[in-house]
Structure formats: C-alpha cells, structure tokens
Amino acid sequence: MADKSNQPLFSEFPPVSTQAWMDKITADLKGADFEKRLVWRTNEGFSVRPFYRQEDLEPLKYLDSLPGEFPFVRGTKTCNKWFVRQDIVVKDAAAANAKALVLLTKGVDSLGFVFEDEALVTAENIKTLLKNILSNDVELNFKTRHGNKKLLQLVTEEFKAQNRKTDEVKGSVDFDPIGNLTIGGKICETIEKSMDYVAEIVTEGKKLPLFQVVNVNGRYFGNAGSSIVQELAFSLSVGNEYLSQLTSRGISANDAAKTIRFNLGVGSNYFMEIAKLRAGRMLWAAIVNEYKPAGREACKMVVHCETSEFNKTVFDPYVNMLRTQTEAMSASIGGCHSLTVQPFDNVFRDSNETGERIARNQQLLLKEESYFDKIVDPSAGSYYIETLTDSIATEAWKLFLAVEEKGGYLSALKEGFIQAQIKESASQKSKALASRREVLLGTNQYPNTSEVMASAIDAAKISKQTPAAGDVEPIRLMRGAEEFEALRLATEKASKRPKVFMLTYGNLAMRLARSQFSGNFFGCAGYEIVDNLGFATVEAGVDAAINAKADIVVLCSSDEEYADAAPVAFEKLGNNAILVVAGAPACTDDLKAKGIEHFINVKSNVLETLQGFNSLLKI
Template identity: 30%
Template sequence: MTAESPELPLAAAFPDADREQWQRLVEGVLRKSGVIDATGPAAEDALTTDLQDGIRVRPLYTAEDGGAPLGHPGFPPFVRAGRPEGTAVGGWDVRQRHVQTDPRRANEAVLADLENGSTSVWLAVGDGGIPVTGLAEALSGVYLDLAPVILDAGADFVPAAEELLRLYAASGAPLSEAVGCLGADPLGLLARTGDGSKLRVQLEAAARLAARCTAEAPGMRAWAVDALPYHEAGGSAAEELGTSLATGVAALRQLTGAGLGIDDACRQLEFRYAATADQFLTIAKLRAGRRLWARVAEVCGAAPEASAQRQHAVTSSVMMTRRDPWVNMLRTTVAGLAAGVGGADAVTVLPFDVALGLSDAFARRIARNTQSVLLEESHLAKVIDPAGGSWYVERLTDELARAGWAFFQELEAAGGQAAALRSGMLAERLARTWERRTEDLRHRREPITGVSEFPHLAEQPVHREPAPAPVRGGLPRVRREDAYELLRARSDAHLATAGARPKVFLAALGPVASHTARVTFAANLFQAGGIEAVQEAVDAGSVAEAFARSGARTACLCAGDGVYGEQAAEVAGALKSAGALRVHLAGRPGERRAEYVRAGVDAFVFAGCDAVEVLSSALDILEVA
C-alpha cells in the first residue's frame, strides 16, 4: 500500500465468482445430502423460503437484487429515516406501556420506569386502564415538559385528552412545548369493538382535538394510526401496512375536511406497528411503511418536511407465550433490536410476562433494560439505517412495500377502512391469513421455542395478577401458542387429578447412533402436547417388560430406516400384545407402510406432520379429558 496506490486489493489474485459458479457448488451439496437432484436455478429454488404475502426469501442476494432508490435519511421517500439525523442524536424514545386500574400503583410504576431508563409514558385510560379522573394521580410527580405522555383511552379519548391537556396547563409548562400523543383512534376502536354506531361523532371529535393541538400544542399529536388490531387478529406484514395506509388516508380526509391544511393534518398522525422476532421482516416493514406514507403524502400535496411518518413500534403480543415465558425475553430483545434498526421513532418492549397478567416490577425492569442495552451498550442508535445497503433488506423492503400498497388499494376499492371493517371484508381476509399461518404452526413449520419445540414439562408456572380485560366484540386477538396451550391444559388437568402426566414409551431400537435423532424428535413432539416421554433401549424380546415398567399406555418406535426394516414389525406386535393402546413410528413409512400397519403400527410421526392432530388424538386415546 503506497500513496500512489491507496487501495489494498485483497482478492486481486483470485478470479471473480459468479452466480452460476455458486449454483454449481450448491448442486453438489444438495446431491450429496440426498435432499434433491437439481441444477442451476432449480438448486437455488430448493433453498428458497416462502413467507406470507407471496414473498419468497432466496438463499443469496447480490447487487442485481437492489430495490427502489433509497434517497437520504430525512428526505423522501424516507426509507432510510424520517429525520436527517435518524436516531443518532439522543436515540429513539424508550416508551413503556402501563395497564393498571389503580392510579396509585400506576404512578409508582410510571415513576420507577422514568427514573430508570424510560423516556415516555404510554398509559391505558378508561375501559381497561385507570379512570380518567385518576389521570392526575397516575402522573403525579411526572415532569410533563420532559416526559411525553401517550394515551390509549379507547372510547374515552376525548375526556382523557382534555384531562391531560388540563394537567399540562396546570403544571405551568407552556402548552406549546407539550409533546406526546392523545391517542384518538376511532377506526382502531371500531376494529377492536365492532361497534361503529358512534364512528361519525368520534371522527369529528378526533378532528377537533387535532385542530386544537395544531393551534395550541403543535408538538402534541392527536391521532394514533394503530395497526396493532390487525396484526393481533392474525394479519400479515403487508396487511398491517395496507390497513395503516387506509386508516391514515381516512384520517387525512377527516382532518382536511374539518379545515386543517394537509401539512398540519400529516403532522397530527402517529403510526403504530408490531415488531416481531422475525428481525428482517420487521426492519423491512418499518422502512416500507415510511416509503408508502411518503407516497400518500406526496399525492395529497403535502410538503416533503411534513411527509415523514412518525413511527411507534411495539413488540408483538401474538408471539408472547404463557408457557416458558422466560423465552419471551429473547423474543422481545430481537424484536426491539429490529425496531431500532428499522428506524422507529419510539419503541415499546412488552414485559416477558405480559401474556400472564399484570407485569411485575422485575418484568418491567427487564423490558426497559433491554432497550438500555441496545442503546447504551450496543450503540444501535448511533448509526442511521444500519441495515441500509443490504441487498436482502432492500429487496424485502421493496417487495413488502408493493404487497402493502396492493392491499391498501383493495381496501380503498372496498370503500375505505371503515367500510372494509363494517362489511366484514377485512375480518375475512385476516382470518384467511391466520388460517394459513395456523397450518404452519400445527405442522411446526413455524416453531415456537418452549411450546412446540423444546418444551419443559417440569417447569413451574409463573403466576401474575389478572390484567384488565381487553375490549371485545371486534376483530379477534390471536396467539401463536393457542392450539398447543389447549393440549398442555389437558395435560395439566390430568396431572392434577391423576397425580401424573400422560406418558408415551419411546422404544429405542438398534445402536445409539441409529435411534438418537428420532428419540429426540419424538420426545420433543409428545412433550409439546404435555405427554411425558419415557425412553429405553429395547429389542423384541425386552420391549414388553420395558413398556410395562414405564407406566405408559402408548408407545413410539424410534430407529433408523435400516433398523426398522429388521425389527419394527416384530417390536410393534410385541407392544400391541403388551397392551399398548396406540403404537406410533417416528419417521415416514415409505414403501413398508402396509407391512408396519399389519404388524400393529397405528400412526406415523415425522417432521411436517400435523403435530396438533397427532397430540390431540393421543390424548383422546389416553382418555385425557
């Protein structure tokens, strides 16, 4: 390296690699592994993963896969950041959610969070939270000129907003310096409750609040465009984007119809999205959301400086589990990281025990410290758009934006967001999406650690106070674990009445190397349904005695295919003679299915089988109510 030659060409001595060369190497690996015999693009397709919304993730991305022009941070289309400085100055807003009906206890939690890392307060008020009259007590000691307050008041958004603005005025701080969000969300309320009888009145009231904020408190946003109801009803990332656009456009129509200019109307909206443990999808969704909204604002005639989408990312409640809730800490860490990398202006990390009831102080501490580590130790906010330039992220952002825009057009063609909700069109669409995803969950193509994979039956349950019941009547609230939770609940009830969990005997045949993989697979599978696995190495002569000793009433053969050919039929017959109510075989039966069935094998379990059906049927056979 010299002054005349400042670059160090590390790969100069090697020939350039091309995609065809890489595909040939992939062909060889696939052929040797016995997975598939494919050539060229077909070999690459064999490693492709299908996501929702018709998006396919390929194993390799290159410069040829780049998406639309990126622009620069803080400038349209705002893909890279909503502000020129991104989050590099001060980081993102660490926003803690509080769902508590007692104002005094809410105040204790709010102050503890603000003193230990949180920078804003997201407060449930009214139905499902503190009463409006308790807002003053809940915010006692909070410096309203320093800590933004975000309201989630449902149908009580008008009195809650008026009370918060009164508290700002009473604090002595200029209302013009107030920062936060009043949380008016009439269409989100319709989605949650299904009650649209007061929608027109609520939309007009929200517009009046926005006009007041514009005139008196320009740092305060009145309207929350909340996409969480659609995510929590099972919607995909593109459907979440499409519904947020349709809701935002409906809000713009209402606000401009009430007399606000388009720039002021845009500045009154705050968008809320879910952040999941699929980090790349979350990053791309937030970037695509800003790009799509910039296009809407441009078409509406908004100035570039008013077109940036203000984003609040919340870790997904759909992914949170009641079983092995400690794993939720890992899920929310990844989701929080993705929200920060994706450029969210505010991030809420839900406590790990949120699915169990009211979170305790330890859970809230872990939630806020998760963000503190990301900000202060990982320095995640110091770089603007850290995922920018990744060919995969850019392509995924582009594909999500296109899919989200297409769904937005469907909603507009159906008459807009309100009409799509009232007609049931949106509910039907989300239900179909969730039905497809449910199939993946049932077949464990989408694994849930601690629930459908690697469950821990001896885990001691975590108990919490009941949380306020959420409003009902509108779109459903789904959880990934629901089908497995029903199975585990049956097992728990059996444990309580019989003193032991239902059991399955794993008959390990042949050498250890032959049966270990399928023993592990079968144990994982049955424990996901609350069925305790009892394993022993056996042969045809010893299996009956071992089965009786296990205390189980069903069994599963576990071995390699070669050993099955030698022993499966005889061992299955011995188990049937010993009284096994059902005999499973771990693995695909192939050409010997009929032989195994004649010998006594009742069912086959394998990667990709309907695990919920297998487990439910096994519990039925064992008479577990």
C-alpha cells in the first residue's frame, strides 16, 4: 500500500477555479449585482472582495522575505516580543519612582515618564525617578513639553552615574515639533530654528544609541478622524520631513533614521490595523532606502502603538474594554515594538488602579495566555491580510507622493492640504455615526437609558478646545461620540427627564419591532422610555400616554394601519405631547398634510433628529 503521509492535504479533491466560485456566487445571488451586494468599498479608498485566492498574491513582490529581512513587512525582528508600556505623570519624583517599581512587578517592561511641569526636570528629580530601575530589559520613555535637550542630557548623565552601559539602554524621548505644530497651530520658533534644535537633540541622542529621540505622533491623525490610509501616509510624510531636515543639516541617513520612532494609534478595524502596521514598515523601508543608508538596519521602522481615543465613549464605558482588546490584538499581531493600552475610563477621568490594572492585563492575556509573542507575523500568507497590506500600501503611497508634490509635509500643512483631507474623513465618519451606518455600542445604538454619567466625568478631560489658527490651521482632536454624549449630558442636567411613550397598536410583529427601534432611537438622548405590549384601540393608547404624562408619544404599528390610526392619535393627543410616527409609510405625505410632522425610521439622521427634539423640549 502506498505511503500517503507526505501527500498534499485533500489531494483527492479536484481544485476549484475562481470562475467556478464566481459562477456559484452569481447563481446564489439570483440576479443581484455582485459588486453592489458583496464588494465592500472601504473608507480607505479601495474595495474589498468577499473572497481571495492564492492567485491574488502572485503580483506581490515581498512575499519571499522573512521576518527581520528587508522590506520588513513581516517584522523588524525574528520574534514577536513587544514591550508592555504604561505612562506615569510625574508630579512628585519619589511617588512616580515608587509607582514605577510596583509596575515592574506587574508585567510592565516599558515605562513612560510624562513631565507636564517643566520645573520638575532637574538632576535631583531624574536621579530620584530612576532609582533602582536598573535593568536594560526595561524600556524608559520620557516626555516633556519643551525641555527635551535638557531632559535628555540629565537622563544620560544619570545613566552614567549609575555606571550603566549607555549603548544598551533602550527608550525614547517624545520630541515632535511638527506634531505639536499640527495640533497646536503654532511653533515656538521658526521652522528653521526648530529643525536646528531637532538636529541638536539627535546629536545629543547619539550618546544613547538605542534611544529614539524624535517621535512621529501619527496617532494625532487617527484621533482627529483620519482614515487608516491618511494616518499612515501623513505619518510617513512627517518622518520623511524629519529625515530631509536632518540630513540637510549634516546628520547621516543612518543616524537620522535610527533616531525616529513612530507613535501610531490603533482603532477597531481589526484586520485593517494589522495590515496598516505591515504596510507601514514596507513603505518606511522604501523611503529610508532612498537616502542611501549604510546597510539595511536603518530602514527598520520602530512603532509604538496606542489604543485609539476616537472610538472611545463616556457612556457604557466598559465597552471600551472590548474595543481596546481587539486593538491590542491588532497591534501585537501586526508586529508593534511597544504598546500602550489606555484604561477604559481614560477619556473622561484620571483612571484609578483598577482601570490601569485591567489595561495592563489585557496585554498580559495576549502574551501569557494566548502566546501572541511566540509567533512572528501570524497573519503571513493570509490571502485577505496580504491583499489588505498591499492595498493600504498602494493608497498610502499615492497620498504620500501627493504630499511630496506639494513640497513635503510642512508645505502641505501650511497650504491646508493635510487639514482638508482629515476634515473630509472626520466628516464622513461623523455622518456615518449620526445615521448609525457605523455603530458605537451603547452610544448611538442600544444605549443603557438608565445610566447616569455626569457625576463621574472630569470636565477638563472632555472639554478639549482646538487651538486657534496661528502659523497653520490646527487639526482638531475629537471623539466620534462627542455630540451624542452632549445630548445625554444635557438630558441629565435638565430639570425634567423627557418621557417617551410607545403607543403600540395593531399588527403584532410590526408594533413590537418598531417600539424596539424607537426605544433605541430616543434612548440615545437619555430619554425615559415607556414601552407597552399593545393597546386594543388608538384612543386607549393616547389616554394611557396622557396619564403617564408623556412628552413624546411614538405610534408603533404597520404602514397599512397608519393611514387611519395616526390622524386619530394626533387629534386626540392635541397639545399634550409630541406625536411621532415610527416608520416611513406610503401615506407619509397625507399624514403631513394633516399636521403630523415627526417621523423616524432607519434612514433618519439620529443625531440631528434628537437635537431637534431637545430643542423642542427646551433642553
């Protein structure tokens, strides 16, 4: 008997061609258009098909590369270990050091020290801050508003005082004047002087060769509502701007490239975010390679990832844990260098130990229980993810070149090109959320109407104002849920919480479906929802609504029954409450002619409609 142990799996089955698959799909669609029904047009400017095959990978040129090999699509190293990072705001050096030492026993191996007060950046405080943090396996990151050169010098001196090998200490300094200009609208000095200072920082940073002292904060773009392609393209443009400015000041391509770290956001578009990191490494390698560095090591992209703020919510905040978990998975599978998972409540208050512990453990679960750090580039060979990687790279490269044609990032920013692109994307996302084509669970769909959050919110956290234009127009950091949250908070502060009464009548299936839809609809504004199983007559329903002192009465029935039922309800209700018809019946124009103004349905802009009702109710 022949040995079949080395035969291809399922070799006894004949191969199925792409055309055979298409013929079967076409038959099952029964005449429906394949492109309209099954092809997804992404926000990133390309289409995604419902299935992919090996032949789709044939045009891709990088598939033969291994992890750690140019162009680094599959990662910059031969393992998938990443640093678990947590930031500490330094208000007292001794307290920050004590917290850091505790965190190192909790699974954190990357510490971020954030100085909001420049006066705290002193030699004594740096010594206190770094006391007993001696392991070179721990990454140390620093951020301050202005004094980066001084900070870097003090940190370097302290390492030397500790007799540490400065060529083995890993970390970064978050110095990004271009990013500050992008979100702040102005810069402390002229561009030329600022870039001179960047060059000084880089020269000083050579004393710590494993430190990146220039950061590209691409997360700003995502948190302003950009698409994934825009975030990647503009981040690469900023990185290229730094490369160009540094090399023109006599710094070698190798030194310039090695000192740059990218801080990218990670959103909930799971596969797209994995592909973004893979595409980013490939494109950055191509950019750096054009500067003719000595060897390929300088072409490696160092990426720190941070969970997005754009999709995080104040209401139903525990859902944020689900969002950050998939985001952490995307970042780790995509091959990030380090990762910060923001606590679930970080967008509306300073998180406590519980929130911070959960955020840490989300990464530790991926490492210690799911073994994500044991497999390099687990998405390699996936027809879908490889195709997404190529598509994102193609579209991001087009946008990158468009920026370069305008003279580079700074010129494009001054012209307003960057801002216009992001505004357009943010507007599209806002419209999708307002109409519920995109869902933020617990905010614009399935809200917890009994939830009260005003007392839990730190007003300073959610009231970030966009700076006025100075040297350039700044981009506005935002969250998609902001306008819905404003509705809910206004309701909480109102003297009387509006009551919405479901007048369910007639066809059982339709009245139940429409009452559920309407409850979710008005619940997004925090109104009190009074549901009912059904009334024998419209008149009985109106009487019950008036007795309940309802502010809004939603008639929930079938389209056929609305022609008779809606006018009866409208006349009997009078000025006691606002009548709303759930649906878009054929008789809508006739009902409007009789004075019925308000209709809600799946095509309604939920946000604008609820803002209108808040206005009617004087909230």
